[in-house]
Amino acid sequence: MINVLIADDHQMFIDGIRALLQDIPGIKVVGEACNGKEAIIHCRENQVDIVIMDVNMPEMDGVEATKELFKTNKKLKVLGLSMHRDRHFISDMLKSGANGYILKNTGKKDLLDAIYSLYKGETYVSEEVNKILLASFLKDSSKYEVKERLSERESEVLDCIxxxxxxxxxxxxxxxxxxxxxxHRKNLLYKLKAKNTAELVNNAYKRGLIN
Amino acid sequence: MINVLIADDHQMFIDGIRALLQDIPGIKVVGEACNGKEAIIHCRENQVDIVIMDVNMPEMDGVEATKELFKTNKKLKVLGLSMHRDRHFISDMLKSGANGYILKNTGKKDLLDAIYSLYKGETYVSEEVNKILLASFLKDSSKYEVKERLSERESEVLDCIxxxxxxxxxxxxxxxxxxxxxxHRKNLLYKLKAKNTAELVNNAYKRGLIN
DNA sequence: AATTCAATCCCTGAAAACAGGGATATTGAT
DNA sequence: ATCAATATCCCTGTTTTCAGGGATTGAATT
Structure with a gap:
């Protein structure tokens, strides 16, 4: 029996995935969380094999939560999940230790494939995610991929802007x-590779740095 | 039997809702659509009672699709649906003729309540949606609620900005x-009530005018 | 002990945005 | 036929942003 935890800030999405997995023999949804903190608490207290983790969540996002989870539990598997096809979500999540990644616009089949792969100890990324990662490699390699995470203060300034x-x-x-x-503004423009504030806000949205 | 069509650009969400409604007697998911155009085509060709319509979709968004649907089929019920709690989504959708509105962060119960209410010919908005609408009424009433829709050209300029x-x-x-x-920029700032480009882009995102 | 990172502060000159006027042509609706 | 909406163009002066340097402090890490 594979014990699954669903972490997403949209209750209806959780309910949907729950219903979807309900009929699958060998998989059991043992809990849900609406942010990263809840997910961590739940994983401490219960036996969880796989966390289906949305990247964008309030309180604590999927990236931070994943890092935190792996500090205490090495056996746990995390399946990253997001709506947007932005490569930064994907790479941040995988760098944090996630074992797989799928997009919300892929269907049921990919989700199940991912769960089974992760449970076997494999890494799984859906075809579309693979394409995104490949394209990102071909374009600019990894030399610009360092300066990404914003400091506390920078985030505040970003919100104000x-x-x-x-x-x-x-x-x-x-x-x-x-x-x-x-x-701070200068550093934000640099980190988000924006030419001006308009593009800055745009990129921030695309990378889930706002809301 | 209530025939339901699900229109959302995230396949996994559709699959989830499908699984969720599958066990409910009296409700049948008769189809799905990943954008407004598909939804319209489906409603023409099949017997549909209720459309669960996401507001933000590519090709044709929920607002336009709803307007279009009511031109030909007066009996149809549309349940608006969105992630963000922005009042503009809600009011635009209801003005277009939608019979109900719920947020994706509400659960299974609200969804079912909404479907049953709409089928009975009632209007349904979830408690949270009600609060948002009420707060919006109290704040600035309807005098500023006219200049909203952007022209073709303005949208182009907005994207460029x-x-x-x-x-x-x-x-x-x-x-x-x-x-x-x-x-055009001036008019955009006015229509979206923004003080500068940064806020313009921010507001545009919140109202789903970008992507 | 040395280093890195975040946060703080400062300056200048050029570029862009913003506020505020004003004007004309076309189209589609009443 | 008139009106409203859209799209187009123009100008001036002020404010803000941007690019480009610079520097210090404290905390955490190595």
Whole structure:
């Protein structure tokens, strides 16, 4: 019996996957979580083999939760899951130790294939995910793939930029000089490879850095 | 027997809802669609009572599809559905004729309640949706709720802004003067109530105007 | 002990965006 | 026929962003 935990912030999605797996012999949904923290607590207290982990969640996202989970439980398998086909989700998740990755726009079959593969100890990524990863390799290799994660402060500044505050206003709000905000803005543009604030917000959304 | 069509661009979500409704006596999932156009075609060719319609879809979104559906079939019921709790999705959808609305982060129970209510000819919005609508009423009433839909050209300009193009670059790309682009940008800022491009992109995302 | 990272602060000049006017042509609806 | 909406174009002056340097501090890691 494969014990599965579903971690996603959309209850209806959880209910759906639950119903879908319900009829599959050999698989049992032993719990659910609506954010990363809940998932970790659940995995500590119960016997879980595979976590189906959404990347974008409030409180603690899938990437952080996965890192945390592997610190204590090496045998656990994590299947990454996201809506958007952005390569950063995928690579972040796999780098954090996830054993597989599928997109929400793939169907039931891929999900089951992934679960069985992971349980056997294999790595599984769906065909589409494979294409995305391959394309990303061919394009710019790994030399630019380091500066990605934002610091606490940078995230705050990013949020302020997104709601339309100017550099000066952000400084006032966060009690720092506008020059400091400028520096953070500069680093954000660099890290998210954006030419200006508009693209910055756009890229932030695509990578799930906002909401 | 209630004949249900599911329209969502995420196959896994469709599969999940399908599995969830499968066990419910009196409800039958008679088809699925991954965008608005497919949904319309399906409703023409088959007997459908209720369409579970995601708001954000490629090709043709839920709002347009709903309008189109009611032109030919008055008896049809449409249940709007979205991830984000933005009031614009909800009001746009209900104005287009949708008979109900629920969020994806509500569970199985709300979905079933909604389906049964709609089938009886009632309108259904989940408790959370109700709160959002109420709060929106209390805040600014309907006086600002007119200038919302973007023109074809404005959408094009918006997309260009989001990918980081400057006014001049957009003008060159669309073969129009930079002054014209300025005007469109101005109108976009007004329509989306944004103070600058960063907030513009942010609001556009929240209202599903991008992707 | 040395190093890296995050956070803070500072400056200048060029480029872009924003606010605010104003104007014309076309189309589709009333 | 008139009106509203859309798309097009133009100008000026101010504000903000962006690119490009620079620097210091403290905390955590090696």
């Amino acid at each position: 997104a709601i339309g505050l100017t550099t000066l206003e952000i400084g006032e709000k966060l009690f720092i000089s506008k020059n400091t905000v400028e520096t | 989001a990918i980081g193009l400057t006014t001049l670059e957009i003008g060159e790309k669309l073969f129009i003067s930079k002054n014209t682009v300025e005007t």
